Amino acid sequence: MVIDNSPNFTLPAITNKDKYKCFLGEFETPLVWKNIISHSILHIVAVCYIFIHDYKNHPWIMVYAYTIFVISIFGINGGAHRLWTHRSYKVKTPLKVILLVSYSTTGMYSVLDWVRDHRVHHKYSDTNADPHNINRGFLFAHVGWLCMKRHPDVIKKGREIDISDIKDDPLIRFHTKYYQWFRLFFCFVLPSMIPPLLWGEPWIVSILTNSFVKYAAVLNATWTVNSLAHYFGNKPYDKNLRPTQNLLVAFLTKGEGHHNFHHAFPWDYRASEFLHMFHVTTIAIEFFHKLGWAYDLKTVSPEVLRKTIERCGDGTHELSKLTN
Structure with missing residues (x-):
């Protein structure tokens, strides 16, 4: 089931005072019914x-579906997020191809749109210009932002954000240009074909598992970064930021739940101060670093880290406890 979550940057101007009503209630922006219906069917099935x-x-x-899930998460975290949005490390062409294929298995919108959304999110975090502004509610931050037209501030700032580096990359x-075909093949067709052809899995079992269960799992795991990690947890690095440290999200996303750290130091390729066994993305990046396919890995210096914790943290970091 392919869902069109592409952001719409060609909408007519909408004033902040406008309200849109339907039988579900009153909303700041119009609902996108095709996305609501598609997401509902996907999750119910x-x-x-x-x-x-x-x-x-x-x-x-x-087991197979979980393996594809991990590959998808690596495509999001290692590719769209840490590499192309934040430029926290550099890659050689073989790894770039691996990341693009891995990202294609997610079924999300294009890398270009993903990067634009996430750069806007960081620059205008938790404001009306944030695509998944947590101040509009937990459900909105999780999935609602994909089920309604975008706030006019999101559209305006999205047009202004610099993504020239993405547009100038020939491979991206x-x-x-052909992302709909990449997404269709690598997210739905190929993963559903492999089990029946390799070990005789029934086609219906393979299709339902890969095109519904796995797809929904990838989407919701990723969305928890926007919802859970902006709602529950502590703030050892910067108490003035809304994002938090959330171990459940770190587990579900294979390392993206240390969100207070990430928003404090978005250029750090680890997205966390600590390396846990479920930080699959960081482990994978370091593996490719040893192969020579990933290089210039950026990290926050210990001195800057310490000063930030002492100046801005909420006191829950171990370093804060030692100095108090």
């Missing part, structure tokens, strides 16, 4: 299938 899946007779399909330009 995925949840229902999880409950009726015959785990005893089809155990390996879930090619990927963006």
